[in-house]
Amino acid sequence: MDDLVLEVKHLNSWYREVDERGRRRRHDVLFDVSFALHRGEILGLVGESGTGKTTLVKNILGLVSDHTGEIIHYTKRPQMIFQDPYSSLNPARTVGWILEEPLRIYGKYDAAERKRRVQEIVEKVGLPADCVTRRPHELSGGQRQRVSIGVALIQKPRLIIADEPVSALDVTIQRQILELMRSLRDEYALSFLFISHDLNVVYQLCDRVMVMKSGRIVEQNTVAELFAHPQEAYTKTLLAAAD
Amino acid sequence: MKKKNLFLTVGLFLTALMILLILVGYLWTPYSPMAMDATALGQRPSLVHLMGTDKFGRDIFSRVLKGAGATFFVAFGTVLIGTLVGTLVGALTGYFGGWVDEVLMRLNDALSAFPSFLLALVLISVLGPGRYHLMLALGIVFIPSYARIVRSEFARARSQNYVKSAQLMGASVPRILFVHILPNIWQVLLSAITIGFNNAVLSEAAMSYLNIGVSPDDASLGYMLSDSQTYLASAPWYAMCTGLMIVLLILGVGLIGEGLQRRQL
Numbered sequence: 001m002d003d004l005v006l007e008v009k010h011l012n013s014w015y016r017e018v019d020e021r022g023r024r025r026r027h028d029v030l031f032d033v034s035f036a037l038h039r040g041e042i043l044g045l046v047g048e049s050g051t052g053k054t055t056l057v058k059n060i061l062g063l064v065s066d067h068t069g070e071i072i073h074y075t076k077r078p079q080m081i082f083q084d085p086y087s088s089l090n091p092a093r094t095v096g097w098i099l100e101e102p103l104r105i106y107g108k109y110d111a112a113e114r115k116r117r118v119q120e121i122v123e124k125v126g127l128p129a130d131c132v133t134r135r136p137h138e139l140s141g142g143q144r145q146r147v148s149i150g151v152a153l154i155q156k157p158r159l160i161i162a163d164e165p166v167s168a169l170d171v172t173i174q175r176q177i178l179e180l181m182r183s184l185r186d187e188y189a190l191s192f193l194f195i196s197h198d199l200n201v202v203y204q205l206c207d208r209v210m211v212m213k214s215g216r217i218v219e220q221n222t223v224a225e226l227f228a229h230p231q232e233a234y235t236k237t238l239l240a241a242a243d
Numbered sequence: 244m245k246k247k248n249l250f251l252t253v254g255l256f257l258t259a260l261m262i263l264l265i266l267v268g269y270l271w272t273p274y275s276p277m278a279m280d281a282t283a284l285g286q287r288p289s290l291v292h293l294m295g296t297d298k299f300g301r302d303i304f305s306r307v308l309k310g311a312g313a314t315f316f317v318a319f320g321t322v323l324i325g326t327l328v329g330t331l332v333g334a335l336t337g338y339f340g341g342w343v344d345e346v347l348m349r350l351n352d353a354l355s356a357f358p359s360f361l362l363a364l365v366l367i368s369v370l371g372p373g374r375y376h377l378m379l380a381l382g383i384v385f386i387p388s389y390a391r392i393v394r395s396e397f398a399r400a401r402s403q404n405y406v407k408s409a410q411l412m413g414a415s416v417p418r419i420l421f422v423h424i425l426p427n428i429w430q431v432l433l434s435a436i437t438i439g440f441n442n443a444v445l446s447e448a449a450m451s452y453l454n455i456g457v458s459p460d461d462a463s464l465g466y467m468l469s470d471s472q473t474y475l476a477s478a479p480w481y482a483m484c485t486g487l488m489i490v491l492l493i494l495g496v497g498l499i500g501e502g503l504q505r506r507q508l
Contacts, residue, residue, distance in 0.1 A: 079411060080411055105418070
């Protein structure tokens with residue numbers, strides 16, 4: 001298994017809470033979550049809101065300290081695409097500045113090389129060339145999400161975690177963004193962990209799907225298999241609700 | 244969007260005029276502000292002495308130019324200290340939250356619990372008089388209000404995804420604070436600065452009026468105002484011209500602040 005990019009083994013996670021009487025409590029969110037993500041694979045994660053999808057993402061990014069189990073990264077710096085394209089780009093900066101920032105932080109390229117790479121990414125994600133001088137609020141939701149993908153892509157990641165990246169977009173724009181993600185996967189052998197509550201979107205894009213319920217992964221299978229022969233009752237109700 | 248902002252235009256014009264006057268005052272005044280002229284004691288405003296003379300025969304216009312410079316200098320320094328330290332404290336507390344927030348904001352609360360004048364008085368009596376000490380004392384008094392404004396803005400920005408995105412890029416904390424977040428709160432900070440500047444001018448004037456801080460040699464507007472009180476009946480132009488200068492200084496900056504706030508809406 002040398003083509004793994006991410007492996008999660010028996011992950012349990014919880015939050016510390018203080019209840020209304022001021023007592024400390026432990027609020028368990030994830031129970032024995034295990035899965036593996038391979039190179040060039042798009043893995044879907046579906047489930048209703050509140051089942052712990054976002055907690056899982058935070059764990060993978062190392063933002064939650066309260067957990068047991070193992071999270072093994074086989075790649076450096078996984079990148080993230082957020083749901084809301086309106087708050088994920090710095091409103092005070094131009095698109096060009098935002099795209100260039102990871103390279104400035106990386107610090108190994110001179111200004112000319114950075115500009116060249118930004119230009120290359122702008123083309124790659126299908127943005128108009130003049131957008132680099134514009135600010136995020138001047139762009140449409142779909143264009144902003146392209147910028148977000150560009151910011152991730154310019155850092156040459158092997159793994160991108162996308163948390164509901166198209167749920168704020170309308171259907172035609174959704175299809176274009178999904179198409180872009182698929183073509184990037186094909187070109188760079190990128191892996192995606194694609195989180196969604198929309199089964200239609202998952203069906204269009206993903207290779208494999210995990211179904212999550214109340215902090216557990218209740219079923220995982222290839223898309224074709226899962227949609228054709230759902231095993232769990234919960235998966236069946238999800239599928240029924242999507243039709 | 245590009246509607247004419249009368250507040251901003253007039254404010255900028257007035258402030259530019261005042262700064263020009265102050266700069267002129269630094270380089271050149273019609274008479275030496277210290278020179279006493281025994282032949283012209285307590286004269287009314289005239290073409291020779293634009294704002295008249297005081298009872299020692301000193302040219303009031305020259306003194307007002309110098310005095311406005313002194314007041315402006317102290318107010319500027321006060322705001323600079325208050326803004327720099329306040330922004331730093333606010334940025335750290337707002338961004339990190341937790342115990343950093345608790346410790347720094349409780350210190351902040353303690354500082355702002357003192358009546359500001361009392362605090363400035365205590366600091367001056369500890370530090371000793373002088374315009375730099377006055378600046379420092381007023382600056383410290385001004386820190387809490389800036390810290391509080393900046394803190395709430397940074398606390399709001401912390402949960403925004405663009406900050407998370409910057410963290411994922413591997414940006415350092417100072418870079419996230421001052422390169423990523425700070426440009427987003429300029430508008431708020433700028434109007435706070437203009438309001439703060441006006442308060443600083445008034446505080447300086449009030450402190451000097453009470454003869455605290457500035458020595459008679461570098462007469463600021465507040466000191467002159469207190470001095471003029473004695474001659475209010477015999478030389479009303481002295482108090483009027485000095486007061487007018489304070490009003491114009493505040494009005495210009497105040498209008499800029501008002502204009503900036505309207506531009507945000």
